[in-house]
Amino acid sequence: MTEYHRPTSRADALTALAEGGARARPLVGGTDLLVGLRHHHDVADVLVDLKGVTDLPEPIVVTDDGVRIGPTYTMGELVSHPVIGEWYPALVEAALTVGSVAIRNRASLVGNSCNASPAADTAPPLLVHGARVTISSQDGDRTASLDEFFLGPRRTLCGPGELVTRLDLPRPAPGSASAFRRLTRRRGVDLATVSVAAGVGPDGGLVVGMGAVGPRPLRTAVPGPVDLTDDASLDRALDELLGVATPITDVRGSREYRLATLRVLTKRAVLAAADRRDPREMAS
């Protein structure tokens, strides 16, 4: 039998999680958790529903320095937020590929990040945009970059009794831009065979977030400038960026195919991001 808690305060939520230990799960949209429970891939004795908590960080706060996202902010809200669309276009492109409209209206961005699927669609752009998370427990708060947060398949820094209460995205530097590309087996709702987000900095430096090509979402970067009009220099940058990818062969695709298309998609994402940069803001 699973206990269901619907605390109204952050403190009560953390208490319930601490008491539940390793078999307690926080619940927001449930788009991963409930599927896992139903198919017995996941076992939970305690569900702690965060949707009734009144003193968690606001779903979204925009400041001059960036955006703070709380645990209850949904993918559906994210894709229609004008500032997110302007500052983090790759994130909106990625979020629009998550499930379907109905799923996006339930799914939480933070919750999906905590699920830590190697193929999570929003992970690559969050990595590109330098997301940090705040992990809270009864003992206090700590922060980590998302790159540090992802440990392996379905494993994160967030341990028993802990809860990610906040995700911070710094405001991108002027003259930078991002784009997202993904390969699937069909055009409708599907899991990524390969996904990639690319960011081009004001100095022409590149940062890439990759999904479904390793045990966890991966992030790499090369400093600028990279001459994107020169095939050889772009190829060299791609070699450097993509060397960490270690895809496996599974029902969605072979290792060989993933490696080849990762390169194709990364190139496309880099060029698309470069096209998005505002020429007036680019470093000369």
Add this chain to the structure above:
Amino acid sequence: MTTAPERAIEQRDALGEPSDPYPQGQVGRPVLRYGGGDRTSGAQRFVADLRFPGSLQVALVTVPVGCADVLGIDTTAARAVPGVVDVVTAADLPSPMPRFGVSHTDRPVLADGRVNYHGEPVAAVVAKTLDAAQAAARAVRVDHRELPGVYTLDDALAPGAHRVQEPSLRPGHALADTNVLEEAHYAWGDLEAEEARTEVVVEETYTFPMVTHFPIEPGGTVAVPTDSGGLDVYSPVQHPYLLQRTLASVLGLPLNQVRVFAPDPGGGFGGKQNPKLEPLLAFLALRTRRTCRLVLSLEETFQSMRRAGCRIAARTGFTADGALTFHHVDADFLIGAYADVAPRVMGKGSYVAAGPYRIPGVRIDARAVMTNTTPSTAFRGFGSPQVSWALESQLDAGARRLGLDGLEIRRRNLVAKGEAFVRGESAAAADGEWHQSLEKAAELIGWGTPLPPGRGRGIAVGIKPGATSGLSQSLVRLLADGSAIVYAGTSDMGQGARTLWQQIVADELGAPLDQVSVVSGDTGTVPFDLQTSASRSTVFMGSAVLEACRDVRQRVLALYAESTGVPPEELEERPGVLVTPEGELPLPEAARTALGSLRGEFIGQGTRRLRGKGKHPLGGDAAFYEFNATAIEVEVDRETGELLLTRHVTVSDVGTELNPLQVVSQDEGAAIMGLGHSQMEQLLLDEHGRIRNLGALDYRIPTFKDVPVELVSAAVENHDGPGPYGSKGISEGALLCTAGALGAAVADAAGVVIRDLPLTPERVWAAIQAAEAAQ
């Protein structure tokens, strides 16, 4: 033997059908779907929505491999789960284990000492709640020893291979000691002589994947014991009367003690035709004396139904002009652990392995090869999509060698109406103007017009034999106020059959469309119908309903004469009216007059029977053929292998569109379903015979986002079918040759020929990589 058109005329004459179609207004109109509102709004109640207070829930116990000996089953822990009422294993069922099946009586009610495919139940738990049943099912300990099961054609055909079926189930059969369940052979002409005059020979091997039906409603069964010792069984089956007969036979009950209620299936596609788990539920209900309910998960549905995979080696000859000279086919159908109807799929599919073409020399050798996999069954197309994939690809290969295009080579080989495409003892001739469909598809795709780089076009045709025997019976009641009730046993699983009965009755009896209701899905009240399969219902049940309407009109005429004193010879009945010496009377008015103050009603009966032919390899001549021409325009991403279908045209030879809206919806549905096995669908097995992509997450079917940018459905109407007003069945045509058209389009766009379905992005990419490496 009569030619197809002669047969069509004879059949129409036998029904007394005037040559002029469309008696009045409703037939031929895009009337909205009968029950469509409830289906759209979610108000329709599927079997899982039916409430049975106090019913027990059933969960199945399986072992995690495809082939195993069951050494022992420990139910102690399961029985201790609170709420568990019973845990049933083979030991609790009659001995010998009752078996059933439509072509071979080989399928046990529960696995009996041997698991033959992954998902085959070895025990069933009956409990007061679903949670308890599922928890107890997980607590059943099955001691089993995995056997070296056969999961591929090569495994099954290897010398010394594990035998899927106990040889004792086929005593004395020449193939009993092999995994070949049945063979089919068709041949005509002199292949050697034909080859001697051949310019180009194409020899290739093609594969078609195992795919599953994926009805959106997984389905299930509820068995209710009756006070008289019988059973009421609720199951969304396509063949309620077959289920009734099977249950009666397995249980030793008379037919009147087994009443099958068949709530509308939420999609069937052939997968819900034949009994599967219903006999088990029946035994559970009789044993517990309680209502037992099992609603399947999608995963369990995958383990219950699929299409036969196929490997086809073809050798095909052409003259320098592109005329086919010979076609030699070896087709191995990868069927499952039990026969179901798979041998017939193999036999009927391979019967048309030479397609709708004029080929003087043909040899077809086909086998149904058993493997330790989900039993394959009927699936839209019934063996034709597999053979069509190979043949259409062969035609395009020949065309490329000869410098012809895909349209031209088909023009040169397609048979004319009345011309035989199957020769020899069991010949068959074209029953439609099939060239018209080909030309229309070519026109609608813009064949021959320039294309941008990276795009290509393909065109293909396909045929499928309709039903070769059949029996549909119907009752029509014309009530005193002019409204009417039709009793027709066709299962309405989304094809919209009831709408047609409504239209026919409205026209034939002059009743307002919205005052015609249809009763179906109950063997206790609705007369016999053999099956809802093979796109037969329009032709068979449609004719029975039509005849029942005529019967009603004749009864109205007779009683009108009696009650008014007008001599019957001065009266005439026509669709919707009674013609009297004073002029035409609307039929409802004539009926009211005839019935008088006592009221009452008229009951008409109609039967449409097609007897088979004993010595015909299909059991008889097909009542009609479905013919389709499909043309596809595709854009290929050479770097990722992704396909974008920019235009997809399907043209079916439909006889007469009784309801154009439904013709289009069936045609589009079939086309999109055809894209499934052409582009993305395949069941993948691991080395233990388990489905690796068991479930919706990794078994992908087309969504609306996968529908081609433009999908065009058109029809050719020549009023030349054997059904009411010249109609034919039309529900399968548009998926017969989807793969061939797409394969040809990809070859045209990307310069690579792929012979294995589905054409996944990875497969297209790999082919392009290989071609570039070879340059």
